[in-house]
Amino acid sequence: MQKGETVAGLGESEVLRRILARLGEARAARVGPGDDCAVLGFTGEAVVTTDTMIEGPDFRLAWHSGYELGWKLAATNLSDIASMGARPVALTVALACPAETPIALLERIAEGLDAACRELAPGCGVVGGDLGRAPVLTAAVTALGDLEGRPAVLRSGARPDDVLAYAGELGLAGSGLSLLFAESADGDLAHSRGLAGIRERNPAALAAQLTPRPPIGLGTAAAGAGATAMMDVSDGLALDASRLARASRCRVLLDSSLLLAGFSRQAGEPVLLEAMLFGGEDHGLLAAFPPGATLPVGFERIGMMAGCEPEDPEPTSSARVLLDGAPLGPRGWDPFAGRAA
Amino acid sequence: MQKGETVAGLGESEVLRRILARLGEARAARVGPGDDCAVLGFTGEAVVTTDTMIEGPDFRLAWHSGYELGWKLAATNLSDIASMGARPVALTVALACPAETPIALLERIAEGLDAACRELAPGCGVVGGDLGRAPVLTAAVTALGDLEGRPAVLRSGARPDDVLAYAGELGLAGSGLSLLFAESADGDLAHSRGLAGIRERNPAALAAQLTPRPPIGLGTAAAGAGATAMMDVSDGLALDASRLARASRCRVLLDSSLLLAGFSRQAGEPVLLEAMLFGGEDHGLLAAFPPGATLPVGFERIGMMAGCEPEDPEPTSSARVLLDGAPLGPRGWDPFAGRAA
Secondary structure, three states, rough: EEEEEEEEHHHHHHHHHHHHOOOOOOOOOOOOOOEEEEEHHHHHOOOEEEEEEEEOOOOOOOOHHHHHHHHHHHHHHHHHHHOOHHHEEEEEEEEEOOOOOEEHHHHHHHHHHHHHHHHHHHOOOEEEEEEOOOOEEEEEEEEEOOOOOOOOOHHOOOOOOEEEEOOOOHHHHHHHHHHHHOOOOOOOOEEEEEEEEHHHHOOOHHHHHHHHOOOOOHHHHHHHOOOOOOEEEEHHHHHHHHHHHOOOOOEEEOOHHHHHHHHHHEEEEEHHHHHHOOOOOOEEEEOOOOOOOOOOOOOEEEEEEOOEEEEEEEOOHHOOOEOOOEEOOOEEEEOOOEEEO | OOOOEHHHOOHHHHHHHHOOOOOOOOOOEEEEEOOOOOEOOOOEEEEEEEEEEOOOOOEEOOOOOHHHHHHHHHHHHHHHOOOOOEEEEEEEEEEEEOOEEEEEHHHHHHHHHHHHHHHHHOOOEEEEEEEEEEOOOEEEEEEEEEEOOOOOHHHHHHOOEEEEEOOOOOOOOHHHHHHHHHHHOOOOOOHHHHHHHHHHHHHHHHHHHHOOOOOHHHHHHHHHHHOOEEEEEEOOHHHHHHHHHOOOOOOEEHHHHHHHHHOOOEEEOOOHHHHHOOOOOOOEEEEEEEEOOOOOEEEEEEEEOOOOOOOOOOHHHOOEEEEEEEEEOOOEEEEOEEEEE
């Protein structure tokens, strides 16, 4: 790669060629990138989700390398597919960037996307996309999954007395984000000493924030084990559990001793209960299973489902989730307000 | 609607509620918006395409109302689905905007998206999406189509002697854009006298640019009539024809008398040959049919396919498309260069 090559200097065709050269094939693709559409074969019903990451509100190039950004783009969408009990089969990626963007950045993003597909969801790959110009780097990913004949696992199927379980990292990504904010109070730590310091002291928290590894394969495993409800936890366990509870017309009873037993040390690093409940960007799987079900290896029990009180059949969100019996406010992320919702 | 309500003031849940209230259901959706993914049933192979529109490079709020923007977002993606010979079944929409964006703008976008689906592709609808914050209004749409058991019509299947035909408006949208640029040399004509003047004098050209009506239903009709190759013309007939020619290892012979006979007056407005060849944003269907095939009503013959010369089996793009026997440079739009590619 020559230093200083920009997307405007190379033009659309060459930019596309460079990106496509870095992407592996998707197994389900009958036709991949290059035509008006990609063509995909599904063996069962299909699931689809879309998510956008925009420089500034969603990521900073001072924190995320191109590779990490591509990885995270894929990983966060793959976890939504897994949470339906589906197998991820394909991604489309719409990238837009300023004309002076170095082609090397887009090449690294493509490599990160491809690596995350290969490692987290073998057989899945990028089948199409779009290139455009924008004032800041903008990436919209749509992911597609195959239910392979199984019914989708929705948020709404949990029943009172179901076991509530979680798979994946919990609170680590939020801790990583807090460390990044704390170390870069000056605004731009760019791969500076501050970032190197976090990498040395808290490698797991930083990795969870920059290159999350959601347990994608456990989505189909949970469906096979009879999960009654499942969702991807991306806005913090407390808020997302309240969503699952509301969709299922239940309450969630979280047990702090189970949370602490399962998640107070992850990859050798301590994680506080506060971070587990409100951290955000975990992208693990929250699932309900019938009482007595054998949980797939990788899921940890964290509580149970309960019915609503007869005197309060439609509780507010904050009364949907109880920690050790006490209501837990559904704090979480609102993209517009930039504050807890 | 109260004037002055912004997305930041309302928060994510209320913004979502307002948008979803304006969207009809998609017939193929087993599960619509609200879970981690939508769930779709396909009867044959699926096709998928994605496209982004960003305020500034791709549209101006001074020219496009929210409704028109939503309409165009849907229409341009639906035409990619049609060009594969597929029936559009679902859209996902990722919208990002500044925190101070009026909710009314997003509501109008949702109404435009919904109207375009209802009118151009009945049964298709928005099944999911994402909301985020961005420095300018950013919309990424992914469209999904069902081949219903038919094979996809690719760009690569045309053979020498096939009839080349086109369905839809041709050059009108480009004329509309030229008029908008000419009338707004001062930079911002906002729904001012200039825009009103164009609406009065050239309503068809303006409508083709702002609310294109691609012949979506003719995609499956062309497939049924035996189309050997098909594509959506979005970057200008000359450039897109060179792409179809290259993919099919053929040349395209355009006939100016056929183009003028079929397209020199559209909806009562004159269109120049130059605009037909290089206008862009037509979103009509360019298709090749076997010699002797009966073209579906709505397709006009504009030329034919030819083999490559034995002495030049891999011609350059500019030699792939001939107009009345003479090579036609493949001028068209490059999003990064902001110039003809």
